[in-house]
Amino acid sequence: MSLGRTAKYYKENPKARxxxxxxxxxxxxxxxxVKKRVECNKWNRSNGKKxxxxxxxxxxxxxxISEHRKANRARGGSKRV
Numbered sequence: 001m002s003l004g005r006t007a008k009y010y011k012e013n014p015k016a017r018x019x020x021x022x023x024x025x026x027x028x029x030x031x032x033x034v035k036k037r038v039e040c041n042k043w044n045r046s047n048g049k050k051x052x053x054x055x056x057x058x059x060x061x062x063x064x065i066s067e068h069r070k071a072n073r074a075r076g077g078s079k080r081v
Contacts, residue, residue, distance in 0.1 A: 039064070 003011065010017040027033060040056035043064050048054055057067035 010020065028037070036058060040058075043056045047066060048056075053069050054066045055069040055072040057065050057072045059065060
């Protein structure tokens with residue numbers, strides 16, 4: 001499998017990769033992100049199976065659905081269905 005455009009960029013630009021890693025580390029510590037991650041981990045344990053390539057996806061109405069990880073991550077957390 002080949003790398004995507006963003007992955008290639010960060011591979012070729014270590015300064016940018018380090019800056020993004022520092023931001024992501026800070027972002028993932030936020031209370032709302034921790035809560036969301038804990039909620040997804042719990043949901044995945046009860047609804048998913050290993051290797052199914054599915055993610056827990058938070059919807060704008062507050063529900064959680066199972067969605068293919070590529071589609072879920074491609075949205076980048078911007079706009080929900």
